[in-house]
Amino acid sequence: MFLSIVIPTYNRAHLIENTLQRVLDQTCDDFEVIIIDDGSTDNTEEIIQPYLSEKVKYYRIPNSERGAARNRGTELAKGNYVNWFDSDDEMLPNHVSFIKELVEKNNKPEVLHVMYQIKDQTTGKTTTIQSSYSSRQRKRKNFLIEGNYLACNPVIVRRDIALENPFIENRNLSASEDYELWLRLLAKYTFVKSAEITSYLIQHDERSVNTMTDPDKLELRFLTFLKYIDTNKQLKEFLGIDYSYFVMRNYLILAVDLAYNGHKRKGLFYLKKALREHKRALNQRVFWATLKHLIF
Known part of the structure; x- marks a missing residue:
């Protein structure tokens, strides 16, 4: 078969x-x-x-x-x-x-x-x-x-x-x-x-x-995901110099999810973490989408 x-x-x-x-x-x-x-x-x-x-x-x-x-x-x-x-x-x-x-x-x-x-x-x-x-x-x-x-x-x-x-x-x-x-x-x-x-x-x-909007669950999901990636030696070696960029992207996605669902304080926290993780955060559309949801 x-x-x-x-x-x-x-x-x-x-x-x-x-x-x-x-x-x-x-x-x-x-x-x-x-x-x-x-x-x-x-x-x-x-x-x-x-x-x-x-x-x-x-x-x-x-x-x-x-x-x-x-x-x-x-x-x-x-x-x-x-x-x-x-x-x-x-x-x-x-x-x-x-x-x-x-x-x-x-x-x-x-x-x-x-x-x-x-x-x-x-x-x-x-x-x-x-x-x-x-x-x-x-x-x-x-x-x-x-x-x-x-x-x-x-x-x-x-x-x-x-x-x-x-x-x-x-x-x-x-x-x-x-x-x-x-x-x-x-x-x-x-x-x-x-x-x-x-x-x-x-x-x-x-x-x-679409139904996962609880801020603690959203945060736990992304942090659990990043922990599995971080502890996988073969995968980290595969990502190589892009690893920091990858982490930054995930922080941004978490930030916009939190901000979109009204959890602005946590959204801002992960937006800042993304900026600290990789300078290319400022070039990402999701960065500015997060700011939009944080401001309005």
Whole structure:
């Protein structure tokens, strides 16, 4: 089997049916679907029953957050490659077929990624993430230094490598556990990259990155993330002279998140830390966006 599509889900009964239908609409059927229910309290199990088959399997675990759910799905996977797909997003019909072609053309690469668009659930309007993820960045070895442009849906990892490099199962890292893994993999393996768009990330009010507004949790998430990066010797060596710039970028992103959500004092604190970390902070758009939210 070529691909195992692992779908972690938590209280997405009203969304997962659409996701499953889009997965099953693929033009290439060389895949399996593994749904990991992370302790949902809604009727998820009832909703997905009509979709279960030899191809689509369902497993329920105690609530453990997405990293643990994805790891459990990876352990159950039978495909040569693993794709972690969120239960509120959509595949385009060519997602699996294009990935398979990319793998065959590149002699079974270790890690590969395609791209996606962000679709507004209400309006249907789409935004191409490549507007931020430039061709110049794609050519850089450490192309993720500016931020996490990948999400989970477009990243595909060879199963043996996925098993050797699991997601960190730390709740404090929630919403950054994928970024930490991409960086860890980037320091060890070559990524095959394609600008082909094969999925939609659906933007809606319940998305976890939109609901995380508590200042202490925001702060803890970023500091936990930076601690994992700082204690990974191989990754720090990979980032090299860009490490300080990378830390500065993360301080700025934390600062603007805090300021945007009304936590101005903490936002200012991390804005200052970013300036002290790297002088190029002043050249960043996010620096001035943070100032705007702090002033108005």
